[in-house]
Amino acid sequence: MAENEKRQATKLVEGGRRREWCGRLVNPPVERASTLLFDCVADLESGTPRLGEYRYGLQGTATHWALSEALTQLEPEAAGTALFSSGLAAITTALLAVLAPGDELLVTDSVYGPTRRFCDTILERMGIATRYYPPTIGSGISELIGSHTRAILLESPGSLTMEVQDVPAICAEAAGRNIVTLMDNTWATPLFFPALSAGVDISILAATKYVGGHADLLLGTVSAKAKYFTRIQRTAWDLGHAVSADDAWLALRGLRTMAVRLKQHQEGALTVAHWLKEQPQVGKVLHPALPDCPGHELWARDFKGSSGLFSFELTDAGEDACAAFVDRLDIFGIGYSWGGYESLAMPAKPRRTVSISPAENLIRLHIGLEDPEDLIADLAASIAAM
Ligand SMILES: Cc1ncc(COP(=O)(O)O)c(C=O)c1O
DSSP: OOGGGSOHHHHHHHTTOOHHHHTTSSSOOOOOOSBOOOSSHHHHHSSOOOTTSOSBGGGOOHHHHHHHHHHHHHSTTOSEEEEESSHHHHHHHHHHHHOOTTOEEEEETTOOHHHHHHIIIIIHHTTOEEEEEOTTOGGGGGGTOOTTEEEEEEESSOTTTOOOOOHHHHHHHHHTTTOEEEEEOTTTHHHHOOTTTTTOSEEEEETTTTTTOSSOOOOEEEEEOHHHHHHHHHHHHHTTOOOOHHHHHHHHHHHHTHHHHHHHHHHHHHHHHHHHHTOTTEEEEEOTTSTTSTTHHHHHHHOSOOOSEEEEEETTOOHHHHHHHHHHOSSSBOOSOOOSSSOEEEEOOOOOSSSOOOOSOEEEEEOOSSOHHHHHHHHHHHHHTO
């Protein structure tokens, strides 16, 4: 069977398992290295750093290359995948690779908070201006594009307020003007939204979430089309970004089961979201697969599935009542991040500058792999105690 005919679940199992990297093992071994030894000075001094060649620890070893290759194969239009020590490092380095002083960047108002902070502090200091756009803007983005606009950063859905964007429309406007599009695709992963095929140039994952899947590692990835990949990889090396071989190996182990885990996250989250929708104490349920969610019809048009993260409004509840609601939960943990096998809950407090601020009474859930009926019982007990 030709490689490009294989389906995503098959690619997840086979990706990166080259004989020269794995030998007779099913999995590539953990190759920990800073120094790699050469046969002679001529070899030491020859060539330029590239993925897939032993040179120095920064360029990785077979463990890293296997993970990169497996991720690249999930996005048919990707020329390669660079690895980073966190999702945030992947986002900030991709931006640094494509922007220069004097440029303007357009960023969705629903963006992950620390990404916003990077734009408003470090990019600002470098003379790169950020303007925020409402996530529901679609092709209306063309009205914001000016002569200095160099890049657009999308995140769909937004990870607190869940607005789904018209990614193909935004990318079409950008492509016509030679503007680079970057997308934080952590929620859907390439399994539920093949971002590069939708027109995005650079697709970013916080692999900390669904790729790792077990709440035990931090890692970020950037998969890019040929026009941008070399520049992104070079920028990562120039900035000295490195990932430990142990974490690359752990992420690769997580990746092998991502399709089955995502199916389970999807099923559990939908069960809980539909139950919440029926509760009189619950207002809007912001889950892309439910009609309350802004951009729900775009999700239905463009996505192949939904993952485990969504938000809902507790009616007639202020900040304290929301905190107490979360504190009363037993199975749900309270903590940052998501995408692991365990369920999490937290009050969602998004910051907005150009779009309507969501209600104060928003709770974000990550639905893990527990039995959804137990999660519903946990939520029901906390609602009953309100
Ligand atoms: C949507 C989104 N993008 C990026 C990140 C950053 O990932 P990391 O925690 O690996 O830096 C997060 C983390 O919560 C996130 O929710």
